[in-house]
Amino acid sequence: MSESNIKLTELLITVVSRMLRDLNHVAVGASSPIPGAAALLASGLGKGSPKVTILGSKSVNSFTDGGKELFDCAGQGRIDAFFLGGGQIDGDANVNLVGIGDYPHMDVRFPGSYGSAYLYYVVPKVILFREEHTSRTLVQKVDFISAPGKTEKNIYRPGGPHSLVTSRCVFMWEKKAQCFSLHSLHPGETLQTIRKNTGFDYIEPKKVINTLEPTEQEKKLIHGDIGKMIAEVYPSFASSRLAVDS
């Protein structure tokens, strides 16, 4: 693994964790090692708050009512933040976890929608996380809407998109304008590199800040307890991206 890869991993974990402060309960779903580590970091710095549930973990998961409990919990408003990824994400904050091409016999098939078509509606703060930031992943229009960013007014929807975090920058979802705006640039990125690698249009405010780098305390936690905890569910990630062996 390279030094710069570890630095980027630390940065992404830190950026996401800062969005989770002051929440009561954060849940993390399938294939989400960085959001998982971020939730643990927020909880570690907050002395146990927010509470964290990581699906697939035995130690970071207090559910006792089976696979449905996450969704029941979310439906009641007992989960404050969740994460969604996607093979494609577009400027309307639609996520595609199903595939590329014409449904159903698509050219490229992804695993499937998981709980996105429900959780995106009922969890107040849904953070979209997609590391690969290219015009291939951040597209003008997704090929399949697993879960929509926007819905008709008469549809029950206390939840929805909060932000989109990539390996290059952070976009915030503007509720009023119903689109993304560029919020902060990770080290080495410019307004031009973001524009060039983003397939959808977004607001570019006059002031775009630099993404805050992790503190020594945050780095220490990431490579200590948090690395070990995340290795339980994501052993390959922990060893390749954090140099932590399970």
Add this chain to the structure above:
Amino acid sequence: MKSLSIKNLLTSLQNLVANIEDGSQIVIPPDYSFVPMEITRALIRKKARDLRLVAAPQTGLQADILIGAGCVSEIEAAAVSLGELGNAPRFTEAIKAKKIELKDSTCPAIHAGLQASEKGIPFMPLRGIIGSDILKYRNDWKISENPFKKISNDSILLLPAIHPDYAIFHAPYADREGNIWIGRRRELALMSHAAKKTYVSVEEVRDTNLLDNEETAANALPSLYINGITICKKGSWPLGLSDLYDADRNHLQKYASQARSKSDFSKYLESYVFV
């Protein structure tokens, strides 16, 4: 004197899978929960065909290997993936080649359909989903108005009951009465309650009765729901089982790479299934 009712349920692996007819609808657990891999290998050996799988609510290795071996005609799932090892190769290939029917779903919709069956009711309402393309391709799902609405125009989705022929899973142990220890993996209870019949493999039978003691009773799936039990050591291998053993990562990696090509997948079956 206690009845030893497990005696009526115990059978060989071969006899157990002989009960599962071609064309059956089978509900299977997610990859992290008590996956019956030895039963799966026995289904492949008996050349099961046209199985209709329902993943509760997602699956990975188990469905991929059954699909690759030609046992499956349809799958309903919220996702099919090998997790950290990437896409499920035989599933992905079968979708592209139009070899299986896929009913794309989302996790709580599958839970809700099973819960409807569990209650013996025809459907279950669920929030969300309206606006997702999943709904576009599910002619069996319907939008209704909330009959208890306080505001006007409160649309809600109705999902038909999912009533599988069989639920199958692998558990750490059965007691002498045929009750199965499932711990906190309550989705196994949901699967079993919803299915017409449940067949289970276990690591061992223990000379105890889980229902005798309140502390252990909460961990039990009562034998009331169980139609057959077989004993298989390491019955979830290469996946893990609860606190008993971890997933065999080296083997899973080997599967993930061998399953990428049809001929290497056949070799995999020769080495690990038809033995």
